Amino acid sequence: MFNKILIANRGEIAVRIIRAARELGVGTVAIYSTADRDALHVHLADEAICVGPARSTESYLNMNNILSAAVATGAQAIHPGFGFLSENSKFARLCEEMNIKLSGPSAKVMDMMGDKINARAEMIKAGVPVTPGSEGEVHTTDEAVKIAEEIGYPIMLKASAGGGGKGIRKVNNVEELVPAFEAAQAEAQAAFGNGAMFIERMIFPARHIEVQILGDSQGNVIHLGERDCSLQRNNQKVLEESPSVAIGHTLRQEITAAAVKAAQHVSYENAGTIEFLLDESSGKFYFMEMNTRVQVEHPVTEFVSGVDIVKEQIRVANGNELSVKQEDVTFSGHAIECRINAENPKFNFAPSPGKITNLFLPSGGVGLRVDSAMYSGYSIPPYYDSMIAKVIVHGENRFEALMKMQRALLEFDVEGVITNVDFQLELISDPHVVAGDYDTSFLGNVFLPEYQKED
Structure with a gap:
């Protein structure tokens, strides 16, 4: 096993990786920007090294500084978490050239599956259903x-090179197309340095279903x-659950088999997610995209x-084989x-x-987990995402999980900044959500208009 790994990330996912590594007996190196000194x-990592100023382009996206930090500290591997450089094939290729193992797929596979156009073409070859759409890049x-x-x-x-809801627009008719295309292209160019677009027929109404896969270098995929x-909301996930109430036994077998087939086709290694509509x-x-990294929502899986995805x-x-085979994996509860x-839904x-003057995270009972990097007195910097915590619950059934989440959110107490706790509490209590009667349009078209007009 590695003696030491560097975590090329920040926030709760960096904390999550540090804890997993420590339980495996692996030393850790944290990187941080000047804004993240505290x-x-x-504080949790065995070592920490500053990689640049507050702006992420000069720190958490600074490949040279991060790789230099890995060399200087003797880290044998880098875990990129999610966001930042986690799906950057150039960074993966540099790691390969420097003989530093990246906790993720190869640069070749990132190029193949990280680019949505390439991914569509590969899924067609693999026999995985895809939505009707453009055959290549669209530039004009x-x-x-x-x-x-x-x-x-x-x-x-x-x-084409997108992620995180950037560079995406819904278009209902030809009148909307030109301004939407120009806006999406400009957003993509600014976010990814690549303005290439592609077009798909919109599946509506739809459920967004994703399948967690794991692969190793020996060719095992589960x-x-x-x-x-x-x-x-705006193509950004707000709440996730497993299993889906929209899927029965037969469809579950079909969609998970398609995900495994997709991963096997590209000889996928490490954790990844195949997303479907x-x-x-x-x-x-229909295949939508593949995320070649660990997901924010991995704790529900x-x-x-019962599988620790980060440890895997x-x-x-x-270079180890997966610690579990498909026949060993059993699913329990919801x-x-x-x-x-830290945001204002109203x-x-x-x-x-701002500064968190007081923080009480929910706890107690079986099946409750809170992933967070916050503490009382911590000042949330304005340069990065606004996540304070992820509250994850597990129950014997969906009703128990819903009640447990309501209890947890009622206990959550943050002072000093505005949060979306009350919004999440209302969402988890909504009759449609309780009944499992929702699709990708529900939050924006049904729930939010009512929520935001309340006093």
Whole structure:
């Protein structure tokens, strides 16, 4: 096993990786920006090294500084977490050249699956169903208009190199297409340095279903079931659960088998997620994209499967086989995750950075987990995402999980910044959510209009 790994991230995911590594007996190196000097992950790691100023482009995205930190500290591997450089094939390639093991797939696979156009082509080869769409990159509005006419409206515009909801627009008709294309392309160029777009027919209404997969260097690939991520705002997930109430036994077997087939086709190594859109009316599902990293919502899968995904990532990066085979994986109960952010839902979810003057995280009982990097007196910097914590619950059934989440959110107490705790509490208590009757349009079209007009 590695003696030491460097965590190329910050916040709760950096804390999560440090804890997993420590339980495996592996030393850890934290990196931090000048704005994160007092962050929890810096205090928890065995070593910490500053990699640049507050701006992420000069610190957490600074490949040279991060690799230099790995060399200077003698780290044998790098865990990128999620976001930042976690799906950057250039960074993966540099790690390979420097003989530093990245806890993730190879640069070749990142190029293949991280680029949505390449991924579509590979999934077609693998026999995995994909939505009708453009065959390659789309660079001009004239191309977009022609392709949209062939596919039929409504359509989705997506950044080829995108992620995190950036560079995505829904288009209902030709009048909306040109301004939407220009806006999405500009956003993609700014976020990823790549303005290439592609177009898909919009599956609507739809469920957003993703399957967690794990692969090792010996060619073993398994799945850890599915997550339902349909409750989202502006293509950003808000609440996730596993298993999905929209999927029965037969469909579950089909969609998880398709995910394994997809991963096997590209010889996938480490943790990844295959994302699908499910048309509930027809029961058909379509490949949407692959995330070549650990997901924010991985704890719900850990609860229902009993598999520690981050530990498996470290073991696989070390060259070990997966510690479990598919026949060893059993699923139990129901898990739900709520993302708690420093933001104001009543004012279009405006970020609310500042000093946390008091913090009480829910605890007690079986099946409750809170992943956080916050503490009383900590000042949330304005430069990064606004996540305060992830509250994850597990129950024998969905009703118990829902009640446990309500209890946990009622206990959550943060002073000094505005949070979305009350918003999450209302969402988890909504009759539609309690009944499992929702799709990707529910939060934006049904729940939020009512919530935001309340006093």
